[in-house]
Amino acid sequence: xxxxxxxxxxxxxxxxxxxxxxxxxxxxVALASISKSRxxxxxxxxxxxxxxxxxxxxxxxxxxxLTSLTVAFCVAVISVTLAVFGALAYARYDWRGKSLFQQLLxxxxxxxxxVLGLALQLWFNSFGVVMSWEATVFAQLVWIAPIVTLIxxxxxxxxxxxxxxxxxxxxxxxxxxxxxxxxPLLSPGIFSGFMFAVLLSWGNFPLAYFTSGADxxxxxWLYGKMIGGYTPMVPAVGFLSxxxxxxxxxIGFSLKAFSGHKDNK
Amino acid sequence: xxxxxxxxxxxxxKYFGNLAAVNQITLAFEEGEFFTLVGPSGSGKTxxxxxxxxxxxxxxxxILLRGERINDxxxxxxxxxxxxxxLALFPHMTVGQNVEYPLKCRGTSPSERKKRASRCLELSxxxxxxxxxxxxxxxxxxxxxxxxxxxxxxxxxxLFFDEPLSAIDYRLRKTLEKEIKDIQRxxxxxxxxxxxxxxxxxxMSDRIGVMRDGGLAQIGSPHEIYSNPVNRFVSEFMxxxxxxxxxxxxxxxLWCESLGATIxxxxxxxxxxxxxxxxxxxxxxxxxxxxxxxxxxxxxxxLFNEYVLGSRIQFQIxxxxxxxxxxxxxxxxxxxxxxxxxxxxxxxxxMLFPE
Numbered sequence: 001x002x003x004x005x006x007x008x009x010x011x012x013x014x015x016x017x018x019x020x021x022x023x024x025x026x027x028x029v030a031l032a033s034i035s036k037s038r039x040x041x042x043x044x045x046x047x048x049x050x051x052x053x054x055x056x057x058x059x060x061x062x063x064x065x066l067t068s069l070t071v072a073f074c075v076a077v078i079s080v081t082l083a084v085f086g087a088l089a090y091a092r093y094d095w096r097g098k099s100l101f102q103q104l105l106x107x108x109x110x111x112x113x114x115v116l117g118l119a120l121q122l123w124f125n126s127f128g129v130v131m132s133w134e135a136t137v138f139a140q141l142v143w144i145a146p147i148v149t150l151i152x153x154x155x156x157x158x159x160x161x162x163x164x165x166x167x168x169x170x171x172x173x174x175x176x177x178x179x180x181x182x183x184p185l186l187s188p189g190i191f192s193g194f195m196f197a198v199l200l201s202w203g204n205f206p207l208a209y210f211t212s213g214a215d216x217x218x219x220x221w222l223y224g225k226m227i228g229g230y231t232p233m234v235p236a237v238g239f240l241s242x243x244x245x246x247x248x249x250x251i252g253f254s255l256k257a258f259s260g261h262k263d264n265k
Numbered sequence: 266x267x268x269x270x271x272x273x274x275x276x277x278x279k280y281f282g283n284l285a286a287v288n289q290i291t292l293a294f295e296e297g298e299f300f301t302l303v304g305p306s307g308s309g310k311t312x313x314x315x316x317x318x319x320x321x322x323x324x325x326x327x328i329l330l331r332g333e334r335i336n337d338x339x340x341x342x343x344x345x346x347x348x349x350x351x352l353a354l355f356p357h358m359t360v361g362q363n364v365e366y367p368l369k370c371r372g373t374s375p376s377e378r379k380k381r382a383s384r385c386l387e388l389s390x391x392x393x394x395x396x397x398x399x400x401x402x403x404x405x406x407x408x409x410x411x412x413x414x415x416x417x418x419x420x421x422x423x424l425f426f427d428e429p430l431s432a433i434d435y436r437l438r439k440t441l442e443k444e445i446k447d448i449q450r451x452x453x454x455x456x457x458x459x460x461x462x463x464x465x466x467x468x469m470s471d472r473i474g475v476m477r478d479g480g481l482a483q484i485g486s487p488h489e490i491y492s493n494p495v496n497r498f499v500s501e502f503m504x505x506x507x508x509x510x511x512x513x514x515x516x517x518x519l520w521c522e523s524l525g526a527t528i529x530x531x532x533x534x535x536x537x538x539x540x541x542x543x544x545x546x547x548x549x550x551x552x553x554x555x556x557x558x559x560x561x562x563x564x565x566x567x568l569f570n571e572y573v574l575g576s577r578i579q580f581q582i583x584x585x586x587x588x589x590x591x592x593x594x595x596x597x598x599x600x601x602x603x604x605x606x607x608x609x610x611x612x613x614x615x616m617l618f619p620e
Binding site: 159160162163165166167168169170171172173176180181184185 | 318319320339340341345346347349351353354355356357366367370371415416419
């Protein structure tokens, strides 16, 4: 056996090891959700799907699911809209204060989220804003919009700005340039930004915890049940939540592949 | 009365901070001419073109279109169109969509768009089968043609070209140069072309403007600029040249220190002339046979290098501390490296620039 073969095998085993470390916990969650006993013991003695039945029939969970979905959708749409213009300002145009803008934009990303959540709660309180899912949308925007801006900026850095000038030179109005050239060229970034925003919002706990008031998102529901009243519905919801994220990605990418296919025909 | 120029620059300056990229340029383009701006990198050619196209505004001075001041008219309101150095094709569109774009902006109907775009593709020698290809799958030369077709589809009164051929290989460039010139003849539109390649300028232009440090050093026909450059810069820019530092000498002659000899000037010296540079193009130099009787401007030196330039050959001759270039047609019995040879030039073929 030559050295390079040995090396390749070692590298493969190492990769398998890392992947196992990453995916075993999720597998455990899945196992925990289908064990009959209320508390998880390994190996599982008897399997039961009743926790899933309970999960699907629980109004509380349906409610949380709807709230999480609404928040994620609103956050994604608003942050992408803000980020498109932010990214153009960030990457494409020269203006006074641009470098300050570039630096300030990053600050919320690095701020500890629990502190950010608390700060926003105090801020909302002082304005008399009632905590609700709408407040959560706002809170998550503070964190997610900069991230999406950075993602779209990468796309904006990557294309040749003279195409916009060329379009204008060919008689396109500002709006036509934006619609026909800028947006299509940014679209890969817009797509990734949207997916990121949905997933970050979907899994976000600290910001929702401080700002959602009486509304409960899925991560908040999980947290509540972990503290008091654990049942295997917790891993069941957790696992469903992972599946939902995977499904969202799958749908997104197949849509993208489909539209890309259409363009290249 | 001469026809009104189609476009005119009057005392145009463009500053970036304290840097004058374009400095006091006054220039008029005639209807239907092929005008080329040449100059080294950073001489202000592109800045000038961008102001003409409406992408930059002059700091001072006026830009006129058929006599009307258009300084503040943006690019999309000018009847001009530019072929960019990067070509700036829309990468997310097909060839046809690219060419149709200016018509689409104007609200032309789809069937009319297709008809006119096809005609433009034909004019720029691109097969109609390319119509539905994504533009990203085209080669460099094909992209050139798409960019040209797109500019023609706009049907501008003036077309600007910002060094579009600089990234193309030599043979294709030669072909495209001719095609661009042919299209200009066929469409009778005014073309304003930028290049740093002298050869490109000579092949295509009716008139050439040589730019230096933001100003215009000389305007004239290719022949005028090549044969009668106004100064040393233009003469050196327009091609290889032998330059000799000379001083006034008694009897209306010139004295060259490095050759230690007198030289006959091209014409009677000006009263004010005291010293300057004498320039002779390599193709104006002769080889002098040992027996040949010639009195003036003949020197000898050692031939130390020869370059074959297709049908011609260039000799490099060392003479004291100077190196001379002599270019001749290739024929049998030419001298070889290491030979001692004599060379010279007719006084009227040299150019004298005072300093």
